[in-house]
Amino acid sequence: MPPELLTPQEMTEADRLAIAAGPHDGHALMRNAGAAVAMEVLRRFPDFARTAVLCGPGNNGGDGYVVARLLREAGIAVRVFAQGKPRDGSDAALAAKECPVAAEPLEAFEPAVDTLVVDALYGAGLARPLDGPAQAAALRCRDAGATVVAIDLPSGVAGASGSTWERSFEAALTVTFFRLKPGHLLEPGRSACGETVVADIGIPASVLDEIAPKTFANVPDLWRKAFPQPAHAQHKYSRGHAAVFSGGPASTGAARLAALAAARVGVGAVTVLAPGNALAANAAHLTSIMLKRLDDDDEGEAFVAAHAPDAFVLGPGYGLERPVRGRVLALLARMERGALVLDADGITAFRDAPERLFDVAKEARAALVLTPHEGEFGRLFPDLAGEDALSKLDSARAAAERAGGVVVLKGPDTVIAAPGGRAAINCNGSPWLATAGSGDVLAGLIAGLAAQRMPAFEAACAAVWLHAEAATRFGPGLIAEDLPSLMPPLLSELL
Known part of the structure; x- marks a missing residue:
């Protein structure tokens, strides 16, 4: 595990620096992120009767659309439930357009104990309690005993502090990218993440020279x-x-x-x-x-x-x-x-x-x-x-x-x-x-x-x-x- 930890703001800067340096643009990084999550899902959870991908309107949701596309291509029966639409012209909008699975409203999401849920709603950037359909989705997952794979961080866990609220998602597995955030290690966020995997999506370590992080994992x-x-x-x-x-x-x-x-x-x-x-x-x-x-x-x-x-x-x-x-x-x-x-x-x-x-x-x-x-x-x-x-x-x-x-x-x-x-x-x-x-x-x-x-x-x-x-x-x-x-x-x- 690399020692550097990045706040959500520093991770945004790492993305920006990586895109500026090339060769990957933002959409390519999103595809790489979704591919890393899909690989973990297929490797660890191939036998679930049903799979649901919950997509938010931002880049976390964009990762989710990539995951849904790759799972469908692998022969997995997958449904997509979305809260809001990605901004026109954004990387997330491109990922949604490429996804062959039509998005249903998040309000229609009804998990069961045999449902594998990919939480791609908000990730590390959210620093407030979930509300509305997202909050209801988290509660339904808990009540049903569904297995959750979170992208970046379980929605409702603050990336900078590890703070959670009563109705946050709780994951069996969290897949994050490039470097961990403090919220992956600080309680109660650490417990909400389950097992955490850090995936390489093509961001070079050289971006850390400019970011100069001061927070580290104690390894x-x-x-x-x-x-x-x-x-x-x-x-x-x-x-x-x-x-x-x-x-x-x-x-x-x-x-x-x-x-x-x-x-x-x-x-x-x-x-x-x-x-x-x-x-x-x-x-x-x-x-x-x-x-x-x-x-x-x-x-x-x-x-x-x-x-x-x-x-x-x-x-x-x-x-x-x-x-x-x-x-x-x-x-x-x-x-x-x-x-x-x-x-x-x-x-x-x-x-x-x-x-x-x-x-x-x-x-x-x-x-x-x-x-x-x-x-x-x-x-x-x-x-x-x-x-x-x-x-x-x-x-x-x-x-x-x-x-x-x-x-x-x-x-x-x-x-x-x-x-x-x-x-x-x-x-x-x-x-x-x-x-x-x-x-x-x-x-x-x-x-x-x-x-x-x-x-x-x-x-x-x-x-x-x-x-x-x-x-x-x-x-x-x-x-x-x-x-x-x-x-x-x-x-x-x-x-």
């Missing part, structure tokens, strides 16, 4: 070049040193999960920094991971001065009964490089004064990485979390800009955003990660990669992908303790 090709590569001349500290702050004696496990994850992802040395009353609990479980007593800020400053870790994790199981803000701000101000990963309590501690954290982060030499779930995100960015007009992508991007750091907004469609506008949407999320402690492991993976000099945005993206991929491969029964030990085969493949 290894996005960050592989920055992934740490081992070298023969390295020793443990040249492979990076990560430090993880531990909670008190009754809450030490989260820090150990983060520390073990950092070690498993390749960092050379890991230290757990524990208060004196938690040393014994940690020492009973740690072997290759070092343990250091740290009770007050003076000891913290001395540790940083003596060892200069390349990355820190603060928050997992840390608690709020000890001063958190001062330690975080002092660390950011003192670190010369690397990253400070704030999770859980490290985020919550700033809920009443997020601007203090953001101001320091913007002046710091080290990178700040925040890893909130939706509730924690709302504590730091209540206005962004409460703005219904913002997609998850928009919210994460705005938060990263405000915070002066990388934001990993977790969920089934985790978004990673950096100051300056770059953002990635994860596409291999796993339901098995909904287990206690998995977020602690993710924080450790990010720190472990950042400690090996991987830039913070790329480190966060890689860690999110590794985290989800490990969970998917393990499957049912996964607990957080399993995740670090699943890293070696994934690293072998990446390296």
Whole structure:
């Protein structure tokens, strides 16, 4: 899967640039798109008793007329139901003229459970709820249990945000063209798409040079070049040193999960920094991971001065009964490089004064990485979390800009955003990660990669992908303790 994601507006520009460069004009691209959809239909669904193609008045509908023509030529009994007529002289009008199947009004569409429905009504460009006959058609498909193949995006799913409305189409298969849109990966749009296929219709990748997209699918090709590569001349500290702050004696496990994850992802040395009353609990479980007593800020400053870790994790199981803000701000101000990963309590501690954290982060030499779930995100960015007009992508991007750091907004469609506008949407999320402690492991993976000099945005993206991929491969029964030990085969493949 290519990493670039295009908004509907950027996809329109890609079409324009491709047509201007040739050799394909708009009608040829439409024919190629329809052919790609027809091929998937014939390959996957050859035995349906009836097939209906629903065509809108725009280019999405034009693709549908091509599909209907090709299915009829292949011997499939197909009916076309149209909402509105294509504009005279448009590519869609040419496709409709070439289609030998007479269009019936969309109001006459009555699917059954054995109907294959090709949704070519509106695609990615619609950013409002369906209404009228289109809304009724979506409801009839749901009520009948019909199988839907969507062209570009199921009608009623917003291409830029993944937003859906109550009466959107739900597809078993979605065929899109050239590049995915954010709506293919952001929930609930991702679920509404079913399986998604990206078809090559003749648009050259060179058009991306002019478009310069800033949104990406989080796949290894996005960050592989920055992934740490081992070298023969390295020793443990040249492979990076990560430090993880531990909670008190009754809450030490989260820090150990983060520390073990950092070690498993390749960092050379890991230290757990524990208060004196938690040393014994940690020492009973740690072997290759070092343990250091740290009770007050003076000891913290001395540790940083003596060892200069390349990355820190603060928050997992840390608690709020000890001063958190001062330690975080002092660390950011003192670190010369690397990253400070704030999770859980490290985020919550700033809920009443997020601007203090953001101001320091913007002046710091080290990178700040925040890893909130939706509730924690709302504590730091209540206005962004409460703005219904913002997609998850928009919210994460705005938060990263405000915070002066990388934001990993977790969920089934985790978004990673950096100051300056770059953002990635994860596409291999796993339901098995909904287990206690998995977020602690993710924080450790990010720190472990950042400690090996991987830039913070790329480190966060890689860690999110590794985290989800490990969970998917393990499957049912996964607990957080399993995740670090699943890293070696994934690293072998990446390296």
